[in-house]
Amino acid sequence: MYKNDLFLRAARGESVERPPVWLMRQAGRILPQYRALRASLSGFKELVSTPDLAAEVTVQPVDELGVDAAIIFSDILVIPEALGLDYTMVEKVGPRFPKVIQSSADVEALRPAEDAPNHLGYVYDALDATKRRLENRVPLIGFAGAPWTIFAYMVEGGGSKTFSKARRMLYREPALSHRLLERIAIASAAYLKEKVRHGADLIQLFDSWAGVLPPAHYQEFSLRYIDLICKELDETPVTVFAKDARHAIPAIGALDCQVVQLDWIADVERARSEVRGKVLQGNLDPCQLYAPVDQITAATTRMLDKFGRKHIANLGHGVYPDTPLDGVKAFVNAVKSYRYDR
Numbered sequence: 292m293y294k295n296d297l298f299l300r301a302a303r304g305e306s307v308e309r310p311p312v313w314l315m316r317q318a319g320r321i322l323p324q325y326r327a328l329r330a331s332l333s334g335f336k337e338l339v340s341t342p343d344l345a346a347e348v349t350v351q352p353v354d355e356l357g358v359d360a361a362i363i364f365s366d367i368l369v370i371p372e373a374l375g376l377d378y379t380m381v382e383k384v385g386p387r388f389p390k391v392i393q394s395s396a397d398v399e400a401l402r403p404a405e406d407a408p409n410h411l412g413y414v415y416d417a418l419d420a421t422k423r424r425l426e427n428r429v430p431l432i433g434f435a436g437a438p439w440t441i442f443a444y445m446v447e448g449g450g451s452k453t454f455s456k457a458r459r460m461l462y463r464e465p466a467l468s469h470r471l472l473e474r475i476a477i478a479s480a481a482y483l484k485e486k487v488r489h490g491a492d493l494i495q496l497f498d499s500w501a502g503v504l505p506p507a508h509y510q511e512f513s514l515r516y517i518d519l520i521c522k523e524l525d526e527t528p529v530t531v532f533a534k535d536a537r538h539a540i541p542a543i544g545a546l547d548c549q550v551v552q553l554d555w556i557a558d559v560e561r562a563r564s565e566v567r568g569k570v571l572q573g574n575l576d577p578c579q580l581y582a583p584v585d586q587i588t589a590a591t592t593r594m595l596d597k598f599g600r601k602h603i604a605n606l607g608h609g610v611y612p613d614t615p616l617d618g619v620k621a622f623v624n625a626v627k628s629y630r631y632d633r
């Protein structure tokens with residue numbers, strides 16, 4: 292079905308000749324084509340909500356870098372927006388929610404979970420347009436934030452070092468917290484199923500703020516809802532990324548998911564022993580790509596040796612926007628010239 296299906300074969304745990312490679316945040320400011328298009332627009336949200344432009348940007352890294360998968364250009368924050376909580380993307384600051392969730396009345400005022408996915412037609416249109424432009428060259432990844440990370444933005448109102456307002460709610464209003472998390476999870480599962488119907492081949496769940504929760508809270512307020520989404524997506528492979536939550540790796544390994552993404556702090560050998568039979572994705576330090584090209588090549592090869600088979604090459608978090616393009620290409624090319632049977 293695809294001219295290059297290495298990524299999907301590897302995600303299914305099949306034997307492949309080399310690991311596939313892509314980068315989280317590959318569609319973005321590292322590419323001059325992206326910066327040029329972005330500069331001609333009113334802002335990030337215009338790009339996200341215009342299907343043809345989102346598709347163009349999604350395909351740019353496939354053309355420019357030769358990665359083995361595309362990831363749909365969008366954002367995790369489209370879910371709170373579809374639930375009725377608008378955000379603005381402030382240049383050099385990040386997302387801001389003018390209204391936040393503080394009470395039971397705020398939760399009840401949101402759109403019903405079942406209705407939210409109907410407000411995301413522009414994402415499905417972007418997937419359709421991307422599939423046309425890709426012409427079956429590589430598979431397409433769909434994604435969403437994990438419910439806890441979305442909850443954190445909806446309660447906190449933006450980024451935060453501690454997410455103390457969001458965590459406070461878990462202690463003060465556990466039942467209300469569960470109601471909101473459940474609403475996010477049900478909306479996200481329906482949204483992701485629709486993405487699959489529009490051609491997403493694999494779904495990645497980003498739990499970017501997993502690391503602020505103590506283990507017991509992670510179990511109760513995050514994993515439970517990731518599990519719900521994985522079960523809803525039964526036939527589709529899922530990748531779970533719980534950033535900065537190394538305690539959670541064994542539990543994620545036990546979920547109904549196929550791939551576990553590791554951050555750059557995670558120890559590969561330890562993760563291997565904790566996650567049996569699953570595919571691991573990651574985990575080069577994004578800052579490694581600021582090094583000279585020969586060092587990037589050597590470090591990438593060392594990483595691939597360490598992971599061995601059942602691995603999808605990636606960074607340990609999204610590529611930083613000011614990473615030199617030559618560094619990104621050195622990483623991709625080092626993976627593409629690697630062979631397991633050397």
Ligand SMILES: Cc1c2[nH]c(c1CCC(=O)O)Cc1[nH]c(c(CCC(=O)O)c1C)Cc1[nH]c(c(CCC(=O)O)c1C)Cc1[nH]c(c(C)c1CCC(=O)O)C2
Pocket residue numbers: 314315316317318319320329335362363364365366367368380384385386434450497499609
């Ligand atoms: C936490 C989170 C967000 N968004 C996302 C996460 C989870 C991954 C992670 O932990 O980084 C996920 C995301 N956001 C974006 C993608 C696109 C696909 C890809 O290439 O990976 C993906 C997968 C585009 C984007 N999302 C955003 C940009 C930059 C906007 C611009 O071009 O001006 C892009 C390309 C904006 C965004 N979106 C978000 C923040 C905090 C910011 C501001 C910080 C920043 O600028 O990077 C929320």
